[in-house]
Amino acid sequence: MPDRDAYDAVIVGGGHNGLVAAAYLARAGRSVLLVERLSATGGAAVSSRPFPGVDARLSRYSYLVSLLPKKIVRDLDLDFRVRTRTVSSYTPAERGGRPTGLLVGGGEARTRQSFARLTGGQREYEAWRDFYAMTGEVARRVFPTLTEPLPGRAELRARVDDDTAWRALFEEPIGTAIEERFADDLVRGVVLTDALIGTFADAHDPSLRQNRCFLYHVIGGGTGDWNVPVGGMGALTAAIADAARSAGAQLRTGCEATRIATDGQRAEVTYATEDGERTVGAGHVLVNASPQALAALVGEEPPTPAEGAQLKVNMLLKRLPRLRDTSVDPREAFAGTFHIAEGYEELAAAYAQAAAGTPPVAPPSEIYCHSLTDPTILAPELAETGHQTLTLFGLHTPARLFARDNDAVRAELLRSTLAQLDAHLAEPITDCLALDGEGRPCIEAKTPLDLERDLRLPGGHIFHRDLAFPYAEGNAGRWGVETRHANVLLCGAGAVRGGGVSGIPGHNAAMAVLDGSR
Numbered sequence: 145m146p147d148r149d150a151y152d153a154v155i156v157g158g159g160h161n162g163l164v165a166a167a168y169l170a171r172a173g174r175s176v177l178l179v180e181r182l183s184a185t186g187g188a189a190v191s192s193r194p195f196p197g198v199d200a201r202l203s204r205y206s207y208l209v210s211l212l213p214k215k216i217v218r219d220l221d222l223d224f225r226v227r228t229r230t231v232s233s234y235t236p237a238e239r240g241g242r243p244t245g246l247l248v249g250g251g252e253a254r255t256r257q258s259f260a261r262l263t264g265g266q267r268e269y270e271a272w273r274d275f276y277a278m279t280g281e282v283a284r285r286v287f288p289t290l291t292e293p294l295p296g297r298a299e300l301r302a303r304v305d306d307d308t309a310w311r312a313l314f315e316e317p318i319g320t321a322i323e324e325r326f327a328d329d330l331v332r333g334v335v336l337t338d339a340l341i342g343t344f345a346d347a348h349d350p351s352l353r354q355n356r357c358f359l360y361h362v363i364g365g366g367t368g369d370w371n372v373p374v375g376g377m378g379a380l381t382a383a384i385a386d387a388a389r390s391a392g393a394q395l396r397t398g399c400e401a402t403r404i405a406t407d408g409q410r411a412e413v414t415y416a417t418e419d420g421e422r423t424v425g426a427g428h429v430l431v432n433a434s435p436q437a438l439a440a441l442v443g444e445e446p447p448t449p450a451e452g453a454q455l456k457v458n459m460l461l462k463r464l465p466r467l468r469d470t471s472v473d474p475r476e477a478f479a480g481t482f483h484i485a486e487g488y489e490e491l492a493a494a495y496a497q498a499a500a501g502t503p504p505v506a507p508p509s510e511i512y513c514h515s516l517t518d519p520t521i522l523a524p525e526l527a528e529t530g531h532q533t534l535t536l537f538g539l540h541t542p543a544r545l546f547a548r549d550n551d552a553v554r555a556e557l558l559r560s561t562l563a564q565l566d567a568h569l570a571e572p573i574t575d576c577l578a579l580d581g582e583g584r585p586c587i588e589a590k591t592p593l594d595l596e597r598d599l600r601l602p603g604g605h606i607f608h609r610d611l612a613f614p615y616a617e618g619n620a621g622r623w624g625v626e627t628r629h630a631n632v633l634l635c636g637a638g639a640v641r642g643g644g645v646s647g648i649p650g651h652n653a654a655m656a657v658l659d660g661s662r
Contacts, residue, residue, distance in 0.1 A: 147394065150425030151175045153657060154413045155432060156401040156441065157636065159187025162432030163384040163395075164650030165635050167220045170391035172658055177424060178393060179415050181400035185385050187432070188599050188606070189645050191378025191521070194588050197581015199523035200460050200533060203377035203514060205590075205599065206606075207535050210364025210371065211646035212380075213291055224383040226371035227517050231480035236469055236568035237262065237330050237487075243468035243568065246330060249480055261471075263328050271325045275335070276368075278309050283363035290614060290641050290648050291655075294624040300615040314613065318355045319347025322488070332488035337481075337510065337539070338362060342606040342643075344453035344542045346495050347488075356611040360643055370481075372517040377645065384647070404429050404441040408630040430635045430653045434608040437600065438627065438634055452592030452604030453498070455507070455538030455557055460586035462578040463530045464513070466570035478513040478534070485564045486510065486539075494540040503545050503553065507561045509538040531578055536561065543592035543604050550593045558589045608638035616640075622659070623652040633657070 153169050155162045158180030170176045184190070188205035209226050217224060231249035238244065239262065247258040259269035285303050289295055295303070304310050312321035318339050326332045336347055339358035347354060362368040373380050385395060402421070403414040406429065414423045431438045439446035464474040485494070485506040494504035512535050519527045538561055546553045566572050577585040592604020602608060616624070624640030625633045635653035636642060642649045 148175070148424075151177045151427070153177075153428045153430060154179065154411070154424060154426035155430045155635070156404070156413065157187070157432030158182070158185035158385075158395060158397065159432050159636065160189045160381050160384060160645060160647055161635050161637070161650035161653075162187075162430065163381060163388055164216060164220070164647040165430050165432070165654045166393040166395070167384055167388040167391055168651060168654035169657060170388055170393035171220070172654075174657070176388070176393035178388070178395045179399035179401055179413070180395070180397045183397050185395060185397060186378060186381035188601075189377045189381045191376035194458060195460055195578075195580040195586040198460060198526075198578065198586060200526060200531070200586075201376050201378065201521045202458050202460075202533055203373065203535070204458060205456065205595070206377050206645045207512065207514065208370045209373050209380070209645050210369065211290075211360065211644040211648065212365075213287070213646070213648065213651075214365070215291055216647045216651055220384065220387040222380075222383040222387055224380050225374045227374055228369060228371055229480050229517055231476050233334060233481040233483060234472060234477040235330060235334055235483040235486065236467065236477075245469045245472060245477070246334065247472055247476065248334075250476065259331075262330065268326060268328050268331050272331065275321075275325050276362075278306070279313070279362040279368060281306065282309050282313060282359075283368050284366045286359075286614060287363045287366040290646075291651055293622050294614075294616045294620055294640060297613075297615045297617070313355055313359055317348040317350065317352060318358050322347065329488045333486045333491055334483055336488060336491055337483060337486050337508075340491065340539050341537065342452070342454055343610070344451060344495070344498070344540065346492065351610075353610045356613055359613070360611055364644075372514060374518050374520065376514070376518075376521045380645070401441060403443075404431075404632060406442070406629050406632055411631055426631075428631045428633065428657045430633045430657070432636045432650070434600065434602045434636060435634065435638045436602045438632075442629065442632065447609070449602035450605045450607075450609045451543050452595060452601060452606060453540060453542040454592065454604075454606065455509070455536075455541045455554075455561065456590040456595070457536035457538070457558065457561070458588050459534040459536070459573075460578045461532045461534060461576045463576055464532050465573055465576045468568055468570050475516060478511065478532070479516045480512070482511040484509045484511065484561075484568070491540070498540045498542055498545060501544060503557050503560070504540055505560070506564055507538055507557055508540060509536050509561050509564070511536045511565070541591070543596070546591045546593045550591055554589055554591050554594075606637075607643035608636055611643045612640045614641045621656075623656040625649060625653040625656055
């Protein structure tokens with residue numbers, strides 16, 4: 145039970161952002177209580193053993209780290225490391241009736257050679273190099289602002305200081321920039337995928353939600369690199385929880401917040417446990433949950449939820465599959481992002497089919513093998529016998545597709561998604577699946593409706609809502625976490641500059657509290 149009846153700050157929700165906020169505030173000398181409805185902290189950034197009798201700790205939901213600033217790791221003295229991937233991506237293809245593919249990584253010469261082998265010349269590689277030099281410069285200029293007070297649009301525009309980059313990323317649909325720069329359909333598709341992770345949109349969507357998604361995927365760490373959490377995603381949240389506890393924050397699980405009452409100066413948080421209800425006072429309340437959950441807690445009309453659009457599949461293999469493209473080692477191909485059915489026209493067709501309410505005929509997806517970079521997530525006996533994890537993230541599978549029968553559509557989409565993968569393998573992926581302790585294949589799939597049920601992600605949307613550009617619009621406030629209640633802050637993925645595994649909303653909410661008391 146809590147040690148007191150009132151705290152300087154009560155944090156609702158123990159995902160990684162709530163833990164970051166708790167650690168910062170406790171280290172600043174504030175009394176902090178964090179309440180989490182589940183039996184453990186971590187939210188979507190957790191490791192678990194989903195297959196009975198098998199000692200493999202998978203990053204079950206979130207699985208890679210890009211947006212977590214080194215500043216947060218240093219400030220909180222986190223015992224946490226990431227490893228870089230030697231290969232960025234591999235995309236299998238068939239050209240002229242023969243299997244081939246595009247390997248990005250392994251050095252500039254290797255990448256250049258792979259582009260030439262696929263496209264027959266140097267043009268696409270030169271365009272690729274120039275385009276990502278541009279996004280890299282934007283990353284170096286924009287990423288540091290994410291842990292500063294929220295800039296205005298004009299201020300961020302001046303910081304970018306490149307008319308071409310600003311137009312391509314912030315003003316025109318990303319499809320325009322891609323089509324202007326690249327001619328090869330497969331290359332175009334590989335570029336576009338960063339605009340579609342967790343975002344259901346067409347390349348030319350006038351809302352620019354795809355641009356906002358693309359921006360967050362290419363600015364992480366000031367480099368755009370996507371890194372592997374050593375020990376799995378749960379190692380990160382465990383380290384943040386340890387930092388919060390060490391600083392004096394109280395973390396209480398099995399406590400579900402049910403109401404927040406506030407007059408803007410003081411607040412009360414009511415939460416339920418298996419023993420009944422309790423109410424504690426707070427100077428500030430930080431809500432590490434969705435905007436819909438926040439509205440329900442303060443008794444307001446919730447915003448319309450956005451729609452999640454991903455199929456998440458976790459697998460454990462007894463061995464990596466052989467590829468039809470024998471020019472690349474499977475240990476390289478799966479070490480980065482392995483793109484499936486993600487040519488530019490394939491992505492457009494899949495979007496159109498899903499927008500019309502039918503599952504894509506050729507579901508696009510991307511796959512990654514965590515254990516190639518970090519074998520510590522496997523028990524030694526599994527690692528020694530060649531077992532590997534595979535994480536598959538399917539695109540353009542909006543929640544609406546599963547409304548009629550979640551189980552049946554999940555099974556249908558899983559079959560067609562694996563069939564798209566099998567088209568590039570020399571053996572069916574099902575032949576490579578390990579078996580759990582009960583003799584069942586080690587594979588699980590999660591739809592947006594499953595994520596809504598398991599994690600209370602509104603609409604199954606992994607960012608809680610569509611991402612925002614990282615500048616102030618409307619009533620965004622000084623830090624992008626403020627609400628209409630002066631002492632209630634939103635520190636989850638739905639904050640401005642939210643989304644992904646970053647800790648940025650948690651940091652910014654803590655700074656907003658500390659700003660007001662300096």
